[in-house]
Amino acid sequence: MLAKGLAMGVDNRQIQTAVLADPESDDPVVCPTDSDELDEFREEFADTTFWCGILLGGCGGQLTTRRGNVRVSHFAHFPDPDELLPECGRRSRGVASADHLYVRTATQTWLRRQGHAPRYRYIDRDDAPVGSLVEIELDGYTLLLHMDPATPPDWDAAQAGDIILGPGVQVDHRTLARRGHVNRIKFVSEGNQRVMMLGTELPYVGTDWDFELADCTVDEHGRLITPVVTRAEAARAAAERAPVPRPRSEKTEGPVQIGTLTRLINTAVQKKEIAAVRQLRDTAQLQIPRCESQALEHLQRAIDRASGLIDEQDHARRRLFAQLDEAVRHAHVYKVTTLTPHVRRFVQGDAPITPQETGILNAADTFLRDAREQAARRQRAAEERRVAVAREREAHHAAKAEEHKGRREAEAQERKARNRARGQVQHIAGRLRREPLSAEQQKLLVDELVCAAKEAGDRLSEAEQQKVDEWVARIVAPAEEPETAGNASPAAQPQLDAIMEPAKLPERLVPAVAAVRGALKKAARERTVTSWNRLEQQLGSALPSLTSNERVQVLVQVDRSAADDKPLLSSLLAAGDPHFAYQYYRHVLGALGLDAPDDDEDLRDVVEADAEQVFTDWRLC
Structure with missing residues (x-):
């Protein structure tokens, strides 16, 4: 029941990564998200502990693996009822962390x-x-x-x-x-x-x-x-x-103004208009014989800047075409897909492409067309495989579901049979305790009691099995005093004393009521269930050793003093310890004037519903 309490919301973090052996380790591991893989993972690391590592930005607490029902499987922190660890900031951390x-x-x-x-x-x-x-x-x-x-x-x-x-x-x-x-x-x-x-x-x-x-x-x-x-x-x-291309020789048409030409070259270089820079540089080189002095110096400086930009452009152009050619030859689909449009944009507005460059682009286009066709064929084949696998998985799941359904029905039938046998045990034990029976009648009923107890198996509580053993021992033991044995009543079995009213509660139990109430409130705020042994460890001397009747009296006072609209805090004990639920919780409900189901399965449903209501109400406080 403790694990169920945690699933109700104590630890809602999804942590996919941990470190091995100790909190300061730098040896990482990833928790499988699939439930089947989680079983293999647990077997592989059965002798190793998992930690919320310091080098992961974690709190240093110990982790455990948790199988996901609604969420994926993940690591989760161990409960920290004493709140000794710092609050962990690793929430919903993926595998990349x-x-x-x-x-x-x-x-x-x-x-x-x-x-x-x-x-x-x-x-x-x-x-x-x-x-x-x-x-x-x-x-x-x-x-x-x-x-x-x-x-x-x-x-x-x-x-x-x-x-x-x-x-x-x-x-x-x-x-x-x-x-x-x-x-x-x-x-x-x-x-x-x-x-x-x-x-x-x-x-x-x-x-x-x-x-x-x-x-x-x-x-x-x-x-x-x-x-x-x-x-x-x-x-x-x-x-x-590589050698720098020689400038083109073109005849100038009409007179050229050197100052205007210089300004045009500088503007085209600044705007990186490559085609214009090429044409203006070639024109300027033809005008050098006409220039002298300061005009020649300005024009030559403009030509040098234009040549530098053209050299960079030519160098980048050769590199891109070489990369594209190599990508096609090595069949790198991603590179060809990325480079081809980039190369086409790069040569727009520049010098016309050469035959060699045209051949590289054509080869790239052919390669991409073939690659797309192959990808389409692979996609169709993968889709066909996916459909076939889905059908096979669906058939497998249907078969597993049918098998699981049959197993559940068989288990349900067996559970009902054991519950009926348990009810028969309780009925026979009641007859033996209440009705005046002869020795022969008692022996027959005890035989029936033993058969019913054997059929009920582990559905019997420890107290019920003890009663069966007492009746068996009473029948087989020789009667020392016939008169006494004949007059003795089978009703003399251990019973809980009458529940005391608050005014009659022993003075020594008053501090225990306050201590237990405080511990159960703390558990409710933390959304966790508990047990009486855990309360004794947690409270120490504040909770002395109590008899069964005294435990019931304490819990009755804890829930009787709570607000009328609050659910029973003692349901957290019943949810954390099924034996406690069957042995004590019915008495607590009866003392408070509440109905308790006779069937243990029904009682378990009531306990779980009460515990969930406690978590809900105390979360809003």
Whole structure:
């Protein structure tokens, strides 16, 4: 019943990540959301404890796994009735909340194979909460991983190593163009683990994730080198060695004003109108023989600026076409899809495309058309598989539901039979206690009592089984004094004394009433059930050892002194201890003038409803 009390709302947090062994561990784990996978997870980690880790931003409390009925399966905190732990701020934290701890798991072996001795530090400060930044120290250099978009990188301050961006961390276009590339990481789930993926983002291209961690290295300057970085630097070096195109020679039509031409070139360069800059530069180069002195100096300066812009444009154009050609040859669908429209926009308003460039664009268009057709075929095949799997799953679920229904009906029939047998036990015991019977009649009834008790099985309470045993012992024991045995009444069984009125309550029980009332109110506010043993541990000397009758008297006074519109606080004890419900709670209800069902199943429903009403009413207080 305690677990049911928790499900009623004591702990409504959904926590998907934890650490193993102790609160300060940096060994993370993810709770499976599927109920079937949760069973395998519990078996795998049967000898390990789970904690709300400090490095996860948690409270340091111990966690347990909880199977989800309405919600997904998740970690949940152990109850803290003494309120010793601080309030935990990790509410509805997903699997990504532990990604900064998986950095060590993913990179440690890889770095050691390269001869490095990595040391990991999880930065925790006011402007960067734990999990935002992870430092990997390598022989005097640092790899700084930015995991949180809310903590922007300081590109100018990072001089000792390399900066790597996590999911969602943005880099502005100017910084990306100046650096030439930025490396990124992201994590994907595989079972109850998170797997790290590396990628490299290039200007105008996007991020390439199509390589393995084993293909990457950290060089002697502490820089992360991926295959994309290697290709980009090689292409940049080749482009710098390429010859600059010779200017076009065109005849000028009519006289040209040198000052006007200079201003036109400067304006076109400022607006980056590439086609106009090309034409004006070629015209200006033809006018150089006509110029001298200061006019020649101004015109030459304008020509140099125009040539610089054209060189940058030509360099970027060659790089983009080379990347597009390589993406087509290596069948990288995402790259081709991203680069093709960008290349077309880039060459608009510029010099006409060459035959070689036309061939690259045509090859890209053909590749994309084929890729779309293949994707459509794969989608149709996947949809057919999905439909087939759905049908199979539906048939399986129908069979399981039918099997479960049959099992439930059988269990219900068995439970009814045991309840009937239990009722028969109570009826026979009542006859033995009330009716004057001969020894032979008593023996026959006791035989029937034993058969009924055997059929009732675990549906009998401890007190009911004790009564059966007493009657069996009484029948089989030899009568020492026939006269006494004949006159003795079977009604002399242990019974609860009459419930005392408040004025007659012993003075020594008055403090116990106040202590129990306070403990039950605290449990109601915390939306949890309890038991008498737990009350004794919690209250200590304030709750002395009491007889069964004294316990009932105390609980009657607790609920009798409550407000008339409040439900019974003692229902929290009955919900937390079914044996208490059957043995005492009926007496409490009877003493308060309330009806108690004879059937234990009905009584259990009443107890659960009363406990839920207690939680509802005390939440509003």
